[in-house]
Structures are given as C-alpha cells and as structure tokens.
Amino acid sequence: MILLSQDMVMKQLAIFLLLAVRIGAMFAAAPVLSATAVALPIRIALTMGFTLALVTSVKVPEVDLLSPIGALTIAREVLLGLSIGLVFQLAFAAINVAGEQMAGAMGLGFAAMVDPQTGAQSPVISQFLSIMLTMIFLVTEGHHIMLRLLVGSYEALPIGTDFNTDMFLGIVKAGTLIFSAALLISAPVVFLIFLTNLVIGFMTRVSPQMNIFSIGFTITIFIGFAVLLVSLPTIGNGMSGLLHAVATIVRDLILGKGAPA
Numbered sequence: 001m002i003l004l005s006q007d008m009v010m011k012q013l014a015i016f017l018l019l020a021v022r023i024g025a026m027f028a029a030a031p032v033l034s035a036t037a038v039a040l041p042i043r044i045a046l047t048m049g050f051t052l053a054l055v056t057s058v059k060v061p062e063v064d065l066l067s068p069i070g071a072l073t074i075a076r077e078v079l080l081g082l083s084i085g086l087v088f089q090l091a092f093a094a095i096n097v098a099g100e101q102m103a104g105a106m107g108l109g110f111a112a113m114v115d116p117q118t119g120a121q122s123p124v125i126s127q128f129l130s131i132m133l134t135m136i137f138l139v140t141e142g143h144h145i146m147l148r149l150l151v152g153s154y155e156a157l158p159i160g161t162d163f164n165t166d167m168f169l170g171i172v173k174a175g176t177l178i179f180s181a182a183l184l185i186s187a188p189v190v191f192l193i194f195l196t197n198l199v200i201g202f203m204t205r206v207s208p209q210m211n212i213f214s215i216g217f218t219i220t221i222f223i224g225f226a227v228l229l230v231s232l233p234t235i236g237n238g239m240s241g242l243l244h245a246v247a248t249i250v251r252d253l254i255l256g257k258g259a260p261a
Contacts, residue, residue, distance in 0.1 A: 015060045018159060020051040021074055025081025026150055031088050032134060032143065054151065061160040073160055080157060080254070081150075083171050087250050088146055090177050091242045095133045097182035099126025105186075105193040106224035107217055125228075129185075132232075133239045142243050149250050156255045170253045177245065185238050192227045196220055 024047040027033045033043060063070045103123035122130075137143070200216045228235075 011062065014063070014065055016051060016055060018063060018065065018073065018077065019055060019058060019060050020047055021077040022081040022153070022159075023047050023050050023054075023150065025078045026085045026146075027081075029082045029085025029089060030143075030146060031085075031092050031137060034085065034089075050147075054154070058154045059158065061158075063160060077159065079168070080153060083168065084146070084150055084153065084250055084254060087171060087174060087253075088142070088243075088246050090174060090249075091137075091181070091239070091246050092130060092133060094178045094181035094242060095129045095185070095239065096122060096126045097178055098186040099123055099129045101182060101186040102189045102224065102228065105190045106221050108221065108224075129235070132236070133243075136236060136239050137243060140240060140243065142247070145247050146250075149247070149255065152251075152255050167253050171249075174246075174249050174253075177242075177249075181238070181242050181245075185235055188231045188234070189224055189227045193220060193224055196223050 024043070027043050027047055032038070033046070063073050065071075065074065100123055103125040106125070108123060108125060196219060197216075200219070
C-alpha cells in the first residue's frame, strides 16, 4: 500500500504549479492560443495537459512558493513564458501594421472589423493577412516549433537560475522586426498606390475640367486589390520567412542564453 503524506502531496503540487507557470504564460501570449476565440478553460486544460507530459522529464527544484525566493522564481518563469510567446507575436504584429499601411493607402482604413486574435478593431486588409499568416503558421507546424522551443528552454534556462538581462534586452530590440517586415510586405501595394495618386493628380492638373477625383477613389481601390492579388505568392513567402526569423530569434536569445541573433 502506498501512503501519501500531506507534505509529499504539497511538495508534488508545488513542483507541478511551478512547472506550469512558464507553460501557461507562453500559452497566454502565443499566437492562435491567445486569441479571444480560444476560451480560458481550453488554455487551462492545454497548460495542465502539457505540464503533465513534462513533469517527469523536467527537473524542478524544491522552492517554497510563499517565500520571496519563490515569488522571484515565479516572476522569472512568467517573464520567460511571455517572452517566447511575444516574440512569435511579433510576426502577427508586423502583418497587422502592413495591413494598416495597405488599407490606409487604398482608402479602406475606415473598413474595420473585430479582429478575432485581439478582439480590437482592425482594417479588413489586416484581418485577411492575419488569417493568411495563421494558416501558414499552422501548415508549417509553427505551433510545434514553438512547443519544442519551450521544452528546450527548460534545459537552456532551468527553473531557479538567475535572470539574464541581455536576453530580455535582445527581445526588446527584436521589436524593430515589426516595422521592417511591415515595410517590406506592404511596399508593393503602397508604392503602386502612390504612383496611381501621382498620375491622378497630374491628370487633374493638366485637365482641370476633368473631375478625375470622382473616380479616383474607385481606381485606387481597384489597383490596390489587383496588386495585392498579384503579390500574394510573394507575401506568402515573406510570411514564411518572417516566421522563420522569429523562431530563430527565440532559439538564439533563449536557447542561446542571451546570445545575440
């Protein structure tokens, strides 16, 4: 007969909860899983299930969760989990910025709907690109890569080790990826719309009697959608490269213990 004492049960419970903190924090910030459409009970169930799968393979130190050291350890685990999820969110943030730039250039900035990822209002172009990136993320097994990096983080950065400020500074610097990637993805549409507006303005200047601005809005939208349709293969390749870039950042900064990318 196996007898379980209260101390043993509380010890195993503390180990389980400490292991679940990093996992739950990543699930709360990771793409797709952090969407408002995913209910909180589903995230909790995924966190508990994934923790059960790792509880026998990850070494967890004995820490009093009610002590200052325990509170510091929990805070560190939360930051690590959020860091992994937020770095992957950089790709989706870049796509949203690119969509807003395209929509603004096309004159569709007012056409906004509720984004299922964040629950906030965003242009329809941003939502289209976000759905496209989500499909690429799932098809290319980005969620599996993210989970493998999470498991590898327990070996590279075990529970209870010291903070690494260089790693967090590197993650902050990685935020510049949002603007550079958004510029590259939206450049074809924005540039062609700029040329279209330039031609419309030139025609209006040459022939003032032509009310070209009455049809200029329609022409701008048509050309914008045409360029977007033609650029979809290139945009898809750019999204794949963007996901690879954020995965590389996580691997270099977290698994590499703060080494620069």
